Amino acid sequence: MPAILKRTAVLWALVLAACTIQLVPSYDQALVEGLDQANTQALTLFASVESGSPASEFGDYDDRYATLIGTFDALRQRAANRQIPPLAARLSKVRIVRDFCNSESDPAGCVNVSPASLDRVLQVLRRMRDRHRSNGLAEDTVGLFRTDYNTAIAQALTVENALKR
Amino acid sequence: MDHQQIFSDMAAALKGELGEGYSTIRNFVESQGKLLAKQAEDIAKSRLNGSLKDDDELFQFFLDGLQTNAENMAKSIVMLSALTIEKAWNAVAGVLWGGIRTILSGAGVPAGLLPQTPPLHV
Numbered sequence: 001m002p003a004i005l006k007r008t009a010v011l012w013a014l015v016l017a018a019c020t021i022q023l024v025p026s027y028d029q030a031l032v033e034g035l036d037q038a039n040t041q042a043l044t045l046f047a048s049v050e051s052g053s054p055a056s057e058f059g060d061y062d063d064r065y066a067t068l069i070g071t072f073d074a075l076r077q078r079a080a081n082r083q084i085p086p087l088a089a090r091l092s093k094v095r096i097v098r099d100f101c102n103s104e105s106d107p108a109g110c111v112n113v114s115p116a117s118l119d120r121v122l123q124v125l126r127r128m129r130d131r132h133r134s135n136g137l138a139e140d141t142v143g144l145f146r147t148d149y150n151t152a153i154a155q156a157l158t159v160e161n162a163l164k165r
Numbered sequence: 166m167d168h169q170q171i172f173s174d175m176a177a178a179l180k181g182e183l184g185e186g187y188s189t190i191r192n193f194v195e196s197q198g199k200l201l202a203k204q205a206e207d208i209a210k211s212r213l214n215g216s217l218k219d220d221d222e223l224f225q226f227f228l229d230g231l232q233t234n235a236e237n238m239a240k241s242i243v244m245l246s247a248l249t250i251e252k253a254w255n256a257v258a259g260v261l262w263g264g265i266r267t268i269l270s271g272a273g274v275p276a277g278l279l280p281q282t283p284p285l286h287v
Contacts, residue, residue: 017261019285023251024244087287088247101240110243117237120230127226138216144207144227151200151234155241158193162245165252 022085024111027163031078031114035160038071039153042125046146054136065129069122076118079156084108114159120152171264178256186249190242197238204231258283 045064053061088111092103101110109116128145131137137145208227211217217224262283269279 013261014265017258017265018283019287020255020258020283021251021287023247091247097243101243110240111247113237113240113244116233116240120233120237124230127223131223140207140211140215141217141223144204144211144217147200147204147207148227148230148234151197151204152230152237154196154200155234155237158189158196159241159244162189162248 021087023088023091024163025082025084025088027165028078028082028160031075032157032160032164034071034075034078035153035157038068038075039157041071042068042121042149042153046142046149049132049137049142050139050146052137052139052142053132055133056136058133058136061132062129065125065132069125069129072118072121072125076115076122079112079118079160080115082112084112114156117152117155117159121149121156124149124152168264171261174260174264175257178260179253182253182256183249186245186252190245190249193245194238194242197234197241201231201235201238204234255283 041064045061045068049061084107089107091097092101092107092109092111097110098104103109106116124145128137128142131141204227208217208224208231212224217227259282266279266281270276
């Protein structure tokens with residue numbers, strides 16, 4: 001091997017060895033614990049109305065909806081406002097990533113997904129509350145809200161727990 | 166420590182991180198696939214014979230939810246993949262730096278000039 005190639009290889013090895021990278025945000029224990037607690041409260045609410053609930057009973061649940069929506073909104077804010085690693089922010093601007101992840105409208109779309117998942121959680125809880133208040137909840141409607149919720153919260157929980165390196 | 170040992174340790178570190186990352190992503194895809202399939206099935210059933218039969222507004226809400234959840238699942242897979250790449254890179258860099266550190270220490274470079282972990286973080 002020519003000497004220049006050897007020196008180049010050694011130089012690259014040194015650069016590689018000297019650099020660690022961060023492509024996604026750091027683990028946030030308070031966020032994970034908050035999600036666990038709020039999830040338990042939400043599942044308890046779903047269980048309370050799983051056989052259906054008329055609009056006349058909405059007053060019994062009003063405070064629980066407000067608490068849950070407020071809690072999840074605070075967690076969504078916390079996730080949305082955390083620091084995105086500089087390298088991840090730069091990668092989000094690469095064309096293929098930008099196109100797939102819709103990075104122009106949501107710059108952190110693929111490197112900080114939980115705010116989007118929690119946004120869907122909030123949409124479900126708000127629509128369920130409004131429907132409960134105006135029409136009451138049929139049994140199958142509760143099931144539909146719950147499955148929608150389960151899919152979205154599972155995304156946030158999986159991603160946030162995975163961030164624990 | 167020779168270069169063969171360093172390469173062997175790097176390969177082991179890479180294999181470990183990639184294997185763990187693949188397992189996490191595979192489990193996530195399987196569980197999300199089941200949830201999305203149940204979501205679609207429940208919407209279809211309710212539209213045929215349930216409370217969504219005459220409720221176009223709520224039907225549309227749940228269809229939008231199906232699409233949003235599917236898109237967020239795809240983005241979550243990208244994020245979990247990025248995490249796997251990050252961990253694999255750092256594991257390899259850690260092993261390589263450890264090897265170089267050992268060689269340089271053996272060559273008489275003072276330990277104070279050689280930090281335990283790779284000195285650059287980007």
